[in-house]
Structures are given as structure tokens and as C-alpha cells.
């Protein structure tokens with residue numbers, strides 16, 4: 337870890353990518369599973385369908401896809417990454433961190449890697465931490481991922497929650513540079529007194545898995561919808577205003593707000609609170625539902641794809657979630673758009689590189705087993 341302190345260093349988003357599972361679950365499908373209707377879900381949430389992982393897909397596999405795309409856009413070799421943060425409430429395992437699985441699969445030998453749990457605010461938390469480490473001169477290149485498979489902790493018999501959530505991943509590459517713009521400011525907040533409003537009750541040290549926790553469905557999301565709704569409607573405009581003030585900017589200067597995608601009515605309330613037309617808040621809720629920590633980076637990718645962001649635009653990402661937590665980031669877009677499409681040669685090289693990384697990882701695992709076997713053998717032969 338090197339320290340290059342420089343007050344002019346800023347973190348710039350230079351790469352972005354997203355991944356969603358192929359399988360689509362529509363409101364019509366849900367109506368065959370629980371007592372609900374397409375009308376109710378659309379009117380109360382704005383959601384029309386969501387993506388759900390299939391067999392063999394996990395938070396890691398989605399994160400890997402999104403991360404590879406982001407690195408490709410940034411033209412950055414994974415070996416140059418200093419830091420990988422995966423924000424998720426549905427990591428593959430409690431440990432090892434999904435970020436470590438990613439570090440291995442990408443081939444990022446010098447990267448520090450950890451997961452971050454801040455509910456749906458996780459991506460903003462991770463972005464803020466990475467941007468600050470880059471700005472401080474600790475690191476040069478970071479990968480920040482928001483990835484979730486909420487379908488794996490959704491109670492598919494509970495109509496008040498199962499209509500809301502979906503799976504997906506989004507990633508950005510952050511690089512330190514002297515150019516103006518990039519991540520200008522961020523604010524993060526929490527209020528643990530509201531922790532029980534949105535909770536996965538069992539599976540942790542408070543309630544380890546038992547037959548009873550399984551039969552009483554404690555391994556699924558529990559939520560007090562109306563209270564979360566009220567909190568979200570208040571905190572979104574508040575956090576956005578705070579971060580803009582910190583960045584020395586105003587609401588009117590923001591070209592596009594990228595809010596956490598939880599409910600269209602929350603976005604409408606946020607737009608009213610900010611005094612801006614709803615069109616200034618990006619929404620893709622209709623197609624993905626709430627993908628928690630993945631929702632903001634997925635929305636960012638789609639906003640870029642739809643040509644809604646231009647170089648030098650001021651954008652404001654704002655989210656809230658379990659904890660309770662909230663966060664916002666003011667970003668001045670500093671790279672040209674659209675991004676250059678990677679050449680075929682580059683794609684082939686990347687493919688080869690990832691195959692090689694896979695082989696290297698297998699070899700390291702094999703070597704570790706051989707090493708353990710050899711030490712055991714010598715120990716038995718020579719005695720302790």
C-alpha cells in the first residue's frame with residue numbers, strides 16, 4: 337500500500353457494467369403464487385417484473401459479470417486493482433467474502449477485498465469509502481460492486497414483500513486522477529433504532545439456524561413496509577440536499593438523480609421533496625424491482641446506455657435501506673460518453689487472461705492440498 341497524498345487527487349468513474357439473470361418473473365406469475373394482482377403491484381410500487389437467478393447463479397456470478405464489463409469499459413487490467421468492495425446483503429457465504437471470490441476470479445493479486453453490509457445503501461457506502469481511499473492517495477484503482485440475489489431470502493408466500501424484490505449486479509471502476517470532477521462529495525448516515533423495520537431475523541449469532549428458525553420462516557426478509565416507506569420518503573431528499581451542499585452545488589444543477597429503486601411512489605415523494613420534475617429521477621423499477629445494493633449501479637449503467645448522462649453533467653446518487661442506513665454521492669461525470677467499444681483483439685485477450693486466471697487459481701488450490709498432504713506425510717514419517 338503506497339501513500340501519495342495530494343489534495344488534487346479525485347476518484348473518477350472510468351468503467352461501469354451490470355448483469356441481471358435471464359429469468360423474468362412477471363406480476364402475472366406472482367399472482368399465481370400469492371393473493372395479488374398486476375394492478376395492485378403496479379399501482380402501489382411501479383414494478384412490472386423482476387429478474388430471478390436460476391440454478392448455478394449466485395451473487396458472485398452476477399458480480400463477476402458486472403465487474404468484467406466495468407473493467408472492459410475502463411480498459412483496466414484486473415492486476416492493477418488495489419481494492420475490491422462488494423456491497424451485498426446476500427453474499428454467497430458469511431465468509432469468505434464475495435469480494436475475495438471476485439479477487440480470485442478476476443486475477444487481482446494486489447487487491448484488498450471485503451464485503452460491506454449497509455442494506456440498499458451499500459453501493460453508496462462502498463463508493464464513498466473507495467473514493468476517499470483514492471482521494472487520500474492510499475490506492476489508485478478500485479472496483480466497487482453492488483450485487484444481490486434477494487430471491488434467495490424472499491418469502492415467496494408473503495405477498496407484502498415478495499412482489500418487491502429482484503436479483504442483479506452493477507459495478508464501477510474508480511480511478512484516481514488530477515482532472516476536475518469525479519466523486520465530489522458523499523454523505524452516509526444510519527439510525528439503528530429502526531433496525532427491526534427491515535431484517536433477516538435468523539442465520540446470524542442472535543438466532544443461528546435451527547429446525548425451528550427454518551419452519552417459522554425466520555430466514556426470509558421481514559419488513560414493516562409503511563414505516564420504511566415514510567422513512568425513505570423523508571430521507572431521500574434530505575440526503576440529496578446535504579450532499580449537494582457539501583459539494584457546493586444546488587439541486588437545479590443536477591442533470592440526473594440516480595435514486596435507489598424501491599418504489600415509484602417513494603421516487604415521486606423524493607421528487608416533490610426536492611422540488612424537481614419526476615423525469616429528473618431515473619427509474620427502471622418497472623423492469624427490475626428492488627435489487628437492493630445493486631439498484632443504483634444498475635440504474636447508472638442504464639442511464640448511461642440511454643444517453644441521459646453527458647460529460648461534465650452533475651449527477652446525484654441517493655439511497656436508503658436496512659440498518660436503517662442512507663447515503664448520497666454527488667458526481668461530476670468526467671469521462672467521455674459513449675464509451676469506446678473494446679476491440680475484438682482486446683476481447684480475445686481478456687478471454688484468454690480470465691482462462692489463465694482460472695487455471696492459476698486451480699493450481700493454487702491443488703498446490704495447497706499437495707502441500708498439506710506432503711507436510712502430513714513428513715510429519716507421520718519423522719514424528720512431531
Ligand code: COA
Nearest residue numbers: 371372373376380456495496499561562564565598599657
Ligand atoms: N397484493 C395485494 N394486496 C396487498 C399486497 C399485494 N402484494 N401486499 C399488501 N397488500 C394489502 C395489505 O394486506 C393491505 O390490506 P388490508 O388493508 O386489507 O390490511 C393493503 O394491501 C394495504 O397494505 P399497505 O401495507 O398499507 O400497502 P402500502 O400502500 O403501504 O404498500 C408497500 C405496501 C410494501 C408497497 C409499501 O409500504 C412500500 O413500498 N414500502 C417501502 C418498502 C421498501 O422500500 N422496502 C425496501 C427498502 S430498501
